[in-house]
Every structure is written in C-alpha cells, then in structure tokens.
Amino acid sequence: MxxxxxxxxxxxxxxxxxxxxxxxxxxxxxxxxxxxxxxxxxxxxxxxxxxxxxxxxxxxxxxxxxxxxxxxxxxxxxxxxxxxxxACSQEPGLKHYLDMLDLISSTDFPKFGSLLCVFHAVQYGFLANGINCDPIMRNIGRDIGKSFAHNLKSTEPDELFEEMEEFWEKNDIGKFSVLSKEPLKLEVHDFFGCRSLPIKTKVLCTFVKGVFEGVFSDKFAIDCTMENLSSCNHNCDPCILIMK
Structure with missing residues (x-):
C-alpha cells in the first residue's frame, strides 16, 4: 500500500x-x-x-x-x-490501468500483441476497481494448468520438466528452469509477456503459481502449493517458486 x-x-x-x-x-x-x-x-x-x-x-x-x-x-x-x-484502495492500480489503456491506444500496441495487452489490462482493471483478484487468478491458473497438463505426456519429473520447458517456449507462455528438485524450486521468466511490457508492476504472480500447481497436481496426483520466494519489483526479476 x-x-x-x-x-x-x-x-x-x-x-x-x-x-x-x-x-x-x-x-x-x-x-x-x-x-x-x-x-x-x-x-x-x-x-x-x-x-x-x-x-x-x-x-x-x-x-x-x-x-x-x-x-x-x-x-x-x-x-x-x-x-x-x-479488495484494496485504488492506487497504484488505477495508474497502471490508465497506462495500459494508453498503451493500447498508441502506435506501439501492435508490437506487443492485442491479446497480451488486453490480458494485462484486465488484471490492472481489477486493481483499479479496488478488487484483489489474486485468489480468483490463482484458481483460474490451476484450471489452466490442469488443461495444459493434457498436452503433456510425461509423468516422470525429469522428463516432464523438459517437456514443459519446450511447451512453454513453443507457445509463448514464458520460460522456466529447475533450480533444485528436493525441494522442487523453479525460476520463472517473462510469464505471459510480463517483462516485455513497459509497465513493470507484476500482477501475474499468483496466476503463475496456480498454473504450476495445476500441472503438478494433475501429473503427480498430489495436492501442492507453490510459494513465491522472490519479491515483486519494477525490474520484473524472475519469480522463484518452491513447492510446499
């Protein structure tokens, strides 16, 4: 705040x-x-x-x-x-929302992609209207992760991680790497284009956690929680996620 x-x-x-x-x-x-x-x-x-x-x-x-x-x-x-x-008070969500709308109305809009810009505008729009969408986006992320899992054949961890990395990059979802396996720790980069946009306040952290939770719960048949060990900042540094 x-x-x-x-x-x-x-x-x-x-x-x-x-x-x-x-x-x-x-x-x-x-x-x-x-x-x-x-x-x-x-x-x-x-x-x-x-x-x-x-x-x-x-x-x-x-x-x-x-x-x-x-x-x-x-x-x-x-x-x-x-x-x-x-819910929370509107600032600074309102500013980021207006900045996102300005970006959509500018000549730079095509180079970022319409779906990407609209997707991020919706996130900032929730904040601008005083709504904390984290719990909702985490649940949506889990559902999407389970849907992603249907495109992945592997169930062994090493093979699954390799397949996921290829799938993520091929479909412009982002990049991630495995830092450790016991406990499972991931470094996630530029998820859904968050780093490419000029507005550098993250809004996708809980969504990212939900997506990985959905994939792992489907493939490993376990209930898991991904915790973010990193802090959101204006440099949009990678998220460090650890499985709990």
Missing amino acids: NNGDSTAIFSTEAGFIALNGSVKIQILEFLKNGSKSFDEIVNHTGKAKATISVHLKDLRSCSLLNEQVDPDDRRKKIYSLKCHYV
Whole structure:
C-alpha cells in the first residue's frame, strides 16, 4: 500500500473486515506469500518489536491471522493468514490501468500483441476497481494448468520438466528452469509477456503459481502449493517458486 490512508478489505469466517492502517495492511500483505516469523515481520516493516506485537495482537483478535509455535524453535512464534485479501484502495492500480489503456491506444500496441495487452489490462482493471483478484487468478491458473497438463505426456519429473520447458517456449507462455528438485524450486521468466511490457508492476504472480500447481497436481496426483520466494519489483526479476 502506498500511504497511511490505505484501506483493504479481508474476508474471514465471521464476515468481511475493512482495515485502515498501513502497518497492519503491510503485515497481512507480507503474509500472502506464506508463514513468517515475528522477527521477519519486524524486519520487513522496519517498526519496533513492541509496535509489531500490538498490531499482531489486534490482527489475531480480529481472526485475521494465526499464531503458532515455531517447530524449529519453540521460543519463537510464526504467523500465517487466516483470511482472504478481497479488495484494496485504488492506487497504484488505477495508474497502471490508465497506462495500459494508453498503451493500447498508441502506435506501439501492435508490437506487443492485442491479446497480451488486453490480458494485462484486465488484471490492472481489477486493481483499479479496488478488487484483489489474486485468489480468483490463482484458481483460474490451476484450471489452466490442469488443461495444459493434457498436452503433456510425461509423468516422470525429469522428463516432464523438459517437456514443459519446450511447451512453454513453443507457445509463448514464458520460460522456466529447475533450480533444485528436493525441494522442487523453479525460476520463472517473462510469464505471459510480463517483462516485455513497459509497465513493470507484476500482477501475474499468483496466476503463475496456480498454473504450476495445476500441472503438478494433475501429473503427480498430489495436492501442492507453490510459494513465491522472490519479491515483486519494477525490474520484473524472475519469480522463484518452491513447492510446499
């Protein structure tokens, strides 16, 4: 979120909760990529430990997050989301949406491809209208991943990864490479043209995770979650995904 007046809406078992307050929203956004320790949250926010303790207590009282003992060190606590991020204030999504519309109306439009530009405009359009589309795009990504899997013959990991890499590049989906197999860790580049566009704020991270989850759940007959270890930035660096 970009300022202290930011508002975000979260869905819990008890209903919807609207939050005003950049620190609380910052904590919940940080936890979207997976569980974090108290010290990690402190380091990420740059706030004093006492301040973060108060915010975490407030968020727990609203049933927005879970607190658990760290299995590796019982003296420490780890925190995870107990809610879904539904909506947020319009900035900066509105700016990116308008920039995308300007690109579509410019003479540069043909070189990027109409479907690619429209696809990204829809993503920014959700944000511009205050809707967090991450959960929806992740579910769509899983469905698309399962559909992709029907074009892949291999079920052995090494053969499947090689076949997937060829399929991804052949169909302009993007590129990825396997960094490790135990645990499975992937480096994903330029997924659906995200790097080629002049607007460098990523919106496809959860969609990317969903696609890989869909392929692997279909081919390996397992329930899996891909967690993003990298941070979105304006350089549009590769996503580092790890299977959980």
